[in-house]
Amino acid sequence: MTAVNAVRRLQPEVPDATVAELCAELFALLPRADQREKGAQYLYGLLTADGRKTVRNIAAHVGGGSAEQSLHHFVSASTWDWMPVRAALCRYLERVLRPRAFVARPLVIPKAGRHSVGVARRFVPSLGQVVNSQEALGIWAVHEEGSAPVHWRLMCHEERRSAGTVLGRLRTGVENPTVTDAECVAATAMEVREWGLGTPRPVVVDLPDCDPRALVRLFAAERMPLLAAVSGATRVTIADRGRLPGDTDREVSAQQLLKMIRAMRRPVSWRDPEHGVARTSLVATVQVTLAPSSERVLLIGEWSDPHGWPQRYWISNLTAGPAGALLRLTKLALRAETDFNRISVPVGLVDFEGRSFNGWHRHITLASAAHAVRALTAAPGISEPAHDDSGLRTA
Structure with a gap:
């Protein structure tokens, strides 16, 4: 069973198809299997944890106390590049x-x-x-x-x-x-x-x-x-x-x-x-x-x-x-x-509390992915605009 499926079983309200597709695209770029697993866990935690999206709350939703230290390391002290x-x-x-x-x-x-x-x-x-x-x-x-x-x-x-x-x-x-x-x-x-x-x-x-x-x-x-x-x-x-x-x-x-x-x-x-x-x-x-x-x-x-x-x-x-x-x-x-008010705040975009510069960037990158999941779920039928603005060009 993949890391995505293992966490998904705990939170059936998560929009499965969108999250699985996004995890496959984003975390395939991480160099190690454990990093890909932690990336999926952290994303699911941002989508499902109650209250502030601290590492402790995220860990409680995806793996209990045993996951807290590994998730903290994944965000604040790991080597993966967020860019x-x-x-x-x-x-x-x-x-x-x-x-x-x-x-x-x-x-x-x-x-x-x-x-x-x-x-x-x-x-x-x-x-x-x-x-x-x-x-x-x-x-x-x-x-x-x-x-x-x-x-x-x-x-x-x-x-x-x-x-x-x-x-x-x-x-x-x-x-x-x-x-x-x-x-x-x-x-x-x-x-x-x-x-x-x-x-x-x-x-x-x-x-x-x-x-x-x-x-x-x-x-x-x-x-x-x-x-x-x-x-x-x-x-x-x-x-x-x-x-x-x-x-x-x-x-x-x-x-x-x-x-x-x-x-x-x-x-x-x-x-x-x-x-x-x-x-x-x-x-x-x-x-x-x-x-x-x-x-x-x-x-x-x-x-x-x-x-x-x-x-x-x-x-x-x-x-x-x-x-x-x-x-x-x-x-x-x-x-x-x-x-931002409707989605970003609930998924924890502003909740990182650590002192790590790299940790802030990794947290906000994963929170941006969680925001994308909620935004796409709220507007599943994206269509072309009613007005044709295609003629816009720079001078």
Whole structure:
């Protein structure tokens, strides 16, 4: 009897076919039989253990106290490399989920103590205060009906140093760059691209505090399609001067420019993944440059209230993209956020407590696989989107 079947007998509620298929693809890459067995056990434990997904709770569901030490060693002190496992997970989702884009989004994990790997005191904009926490960057494969994380970077000294080695391929001309958030996003997206996924997917960057000029420059250098959330205060200069009367040479805020072109707004329909209902927004787009760059990008504004200011602001190097297609791509960030709250937290994505840098990466890799199982089970009938967005191309 295989390790997968032995554990499966204990938890009949686990979606057997999906888990067995995924285990076969992911853990075939592990070099030793005992590692493949522990990988299957850990994944099943993440899917079935009650409460926080600690090693003790996982072991209680898959092998009792005798399994605790071996599972702890498998995650925190073993030798297996998590990167090929992530690449295999991404290729599996490429085939089964058929993602429309990759979404880059932050993950902040508050911590009571200071001994877990990567913990520091940092200001968290979503909370409006300084908290003791871990901070990570996640890359998610996202379809309108479901999503799953495929790659992670823990924002600490070790990760920023490793990002810098990857950034050597970005041709910045800087021998030892200080790695910024924008460079971490670009480096992590590049690693995903190198996993041999075929057609390049747009990268939706939902980090409004990230420097938009740096993102545009880095993604343009690698010809990677980009949509990035920005603030209304972002300074822009209109590139399509013939579209507006009067003085359009001056630099203005994105908010001011979108107010000037509000008459060009058009309704766009999209589906709210959190509530499962159809919604309509007003959208306007205009080509701009971000000083001091001369690179043209498309500024996208979205209104939920026709009489108010834009609700969201985005820029994209998909300058010829239809407004409706681009807005629906931005909504994939909302799909990832919804699935994080609904799936990632229950399967233990944020539950690793150890001090091991490698252990954090192995745990979050296996938790990402557990998330994929639940996401695919919740949306088994993945289909092509109702709107044809296939014409999107980088400039």
